[in-house]
Amino acid sequence: MQISDIFILFLETIGMTFISTIIAYLIGMPIGIILNITASGGLNPNKLVNKILGIIVNILRSIPCLIIVVILMPVVRSIFGKATGAWYTMIIPLLVASFGYVARMVEQSLSEVSSGKIEAVKSLGASNFQIIYKVLIPEAKSSLISGLAVVLVSILGYTSFAYNIGAGGLISGIWIYYSRNTGSYLESWYFWILIIIVIIIVQIIQEAGLKIAKKIDRRKMLR
Numbered sequence: 001m002q003i004s005d006i007f008i009l010f011l012e013t014i015g016m017t018f019i020s021t022i023i024a025y026l027i028g029m030p031i032g033i034i035l036n037i038t039a040s041g042g043l044n045p046n047k048l049v050n051k052i053l054g055i056i057v058n059i060l061r062s063i064p065c066l067i068i069v070v071i072l073m074p075v076v077r078s079i080f081g082k083a084t085g086a087w088y089t090m091i092i093p094l095l096v097a098s099f100g101y102v103a104r105m106v107e108q109s110l111s112e113v114s115s116g117k118i119e120a121v122k123s124l125g126a127s128n129f130q131i132i133y134k135v136l137i138p139e140a141k142s143s144l145i146s147g148l149a150v151v152l153v154s155i156l157g158y159t160s161f162a163y164n165i166g167a168g169g170l171i172s173g174i175w176i177y178y179s180r181n182t183g184s185y186l187e188s189w190y191f192w193i194l195i196i197i198v199i200i201i202v203q204i205i206q207e208a209g210l211k212i213a214k215k216i217d218r219r220k221m222l223r
Contacts (some may be wrong), residue, residue, distance in 0.1 A: 005173075006190070010197060012087035012168040017156045020094035024151070028099035031057065032106025033132060039111075043118070043128045053103075060100035065158045069093040069165060084165040098155050105151060109143035110136050142217040149209025153202055170198050 031053060037043040038050040072093050077083040079092065113136050121135050137144070156171075163172035174194045178185045185191045
């Protein structure tokens with residue numbers, strides 16, 4: 001094993017995690033906003049829409065990631081020409097496994113916004129669209145950033161299932177190294193370096209999310 005192998009595993013993990021997260025938010029954030037505004041007491045209550053979206057989100061959240069990987073193999077194969085053996089084949093399963101979680105995180109963050117601020121802006125004649133993008137999202141920024149950090153760490157954990165389809169990544173690399181060196185893996189610098197890198201990535205995501213959220217929250221308090 002060489003340093004270049006570790007670098008490749010690192011890039012595969014970063015690629016799977018961040019690309020999946022971006023797409024999961026592109027899908028999950030609008031759903032979370034709709035869940036919030038259609039809920040009882042929301043900007044535009046709609047029991048039917050809220051119920052349908054809620055059921056879809058809950059079903060997706062209840063399916064284990066590995067099952068999603070298996071179910072989506074035909075879809076992944078039709079898009080990429082293969083369903084296993086490459087890091088990018090995990091992107092679609094990861095985003096499907098996580099966008100429902102994103103939707104609930106966004107819904108919860110928006111629900112924390114003071115109803116008084118919403119009513120004040122509404123009394124000035126603001127439309128629902130203006131309230132969403134000028135009040136709800138800006139006021140929920142701190143919570144949304146904290147939620148993003150949690151989602152990133154969760155998706156990073158989901159990349160462990162890449163092992164099952166030979167899609168690479170650091171966590172998969174840890175298990176592969178163990179399976180090939182069961183008698184001496186704890187004595188290998190390579191094994192521990194992989195673990196340390198995963199821990200560092202998680203710490204960076206968590207600390208960055210916490211600091212940004214606190215900074216935004218402090219600005220909000222000073223206004």
